[in-house]
Amino acid sequence: MRNGLITLALLLIFLPLVQAETAEEKGLAIITEADNRDRGWQDSSADMLMTLRNKQGKESIREIRAINLEVVGDGDKGLTVFDKPRDVKGTAFLTYSHALDPDEQWIFLPALKRVKRISSSNKSGPFMGSEFAYEDISSFEIPKYSYLYLRDEVLDGQDCFVLETRPQYKHSGYTKSHLWIDKSEYRVQRIDFYDRKDSLLKIQRFADYQQYLNQYWRAHTMTMENQQNGKSTTLKWTNFKFRTGLTDKDFQKNDLKRQR
């Protein structure tokens, strides 16, 4: 009898685990696994070449250097500096990102030598005239979205989970996104973005994944195709470096002034 009670108690405690997972739980479990696999990189630096292509195929480029700092329990810190186009050379952005609180952002304007705190409400605006919005390139944090597992699907020969995410932060330009995450390494392979009217706005594809420190996968090519205006933007990443010894001190607003 006594054993019977214990068995019953144990059963009650673990019942949620043996029950069928809901689509929300499965979605969150997948994204949590993806997030866990990308923990512990500490800091990184990389160079980015951004190519903007309009409907007629005319191209223009931007060159950016970026450093990032992993912040445990909060959003990451990032500092980006423009090399091209030449008229904005030396312009630098500093971001302290947060999960649900607004990010803190500063810009350095080299002509005036002015460091300016800017509003981070501009989530949906284009980054430097590209098809990437600010919210597309900001640091990923689990609480920023709600998650729903949709289905399994083979994408370009890879077994993938397909998730639906809905932004939980203010000022997003999207109602929802669909994410393809490969089952073997939990890397994002594709994102479909749906605008505020719930129609397909953009498709982002991730390619040329390489692994660093035997753990961290980074896509070296990202393409964002706008399905509504025919424009596209390609990001080519090079020169990834991890654990270079960056600290909080490298992400202060005073650091903006001496970026070149």
Place this chain on the structure above:
Amino acid sequence: MKITIAVLLLSLSGRLFAGEWSGYSAVDYRYFFHQSPYEEPGQHDPAAVLAPEYYHAWDNDNQSLIIAPFFRVDSQDSERTHVDLREFSWLKVADEWELKLGISKVYWGVTESQHLVDIINQTDQVENIDGEDKLGQPMINLSFFKDWGALDLFILPYFRERTFPGVDGRLRSNPPVDTDSAVYESGAGQKHIDAAIRWSHSLGDWDLGLSHFYGTSRDPRFSADLISKDGFIPFYEIINQTGLDVQMTHDSWLWKLEVIRRDSKQDTFTASTGGFEYTFYGVFSSDTDIGVIAEYLFDDRTNGLISPFENDLMMGSRLTLNDEQSSELLLGIVQDLDSSDASWNLEASRRIGDRWKLSLEARFFKVGKPQNPLYFVRDDDYIQLELARYF
């Protein structure tokens, strides 16, 4: 100062070919809508600018050298044709401190309509009357970065006189300023050693700065009694100035305040600028942002001849298209609340291709009060087009 520069030159000459050059050259054309009331100046003013910058870093980027000369050739005004060394400095960066030696530029403050707190560099007035173009300032600048904020210490060993248009230039007083005859309160003149200290910090939504400056005022005084055959003689007094700048950033709001208190032998006064900028992002389902700016300008000096902004309101709008060409436009009106005097300012720019930029600037003055210092430029409404090439 000469010795410092010589030492810098000697120790760094070997590195001069290792770094990188960038910068821009530009041609601009100013058209003044009215004839000048002062006979000599014309209505058309083409000019050319060259602003190269050399940068070299070594020691794991912990040391760097910047050299940035500036050249302008103006077709009308020989005073506006000028050369300046905007920057020539060596920077050493450590974990918790930085040391900068040489000629450099420093910006303090948050507001848009005027820059009260910003005092380290002298204004290059012939470049533009908006006070945003600055002359290079020789300095020793030691900065400390701590948990409680950043502390900047400045020794400023040489004073730069403000530039003013000559007799053939527009946007000048009448008579013009006799820049060759400047008078100083200090017997040391331009060699008076000025000093400044500033603490700045970010706390959540708040960005704060508190500063103090002791030395030669960047703003010269003029009086009808101090005049030579060539014009007004600038008088540079010794001042103590304490400045506070605060910005609160929340959602799409930027709330801004700058306050200064300045003491000199002649007088003591308080001036401030305060207001907000609110931005509507992605208006009309487009990528365009529209910002609305309002700032109140206050100065408790009753003599309007010193400052044009003793009780004024600035209203402005910033249009950012967020397009591939980074097109933007800023329109501002400063209205004197005690009279009908006002000035209108328009600045717009757009990149062309990857290396060119086209800028438009226009200013209009509506000044009826002879006590307003802008009365001198009441007929100097102008529009300027500039084409710059970046390299």
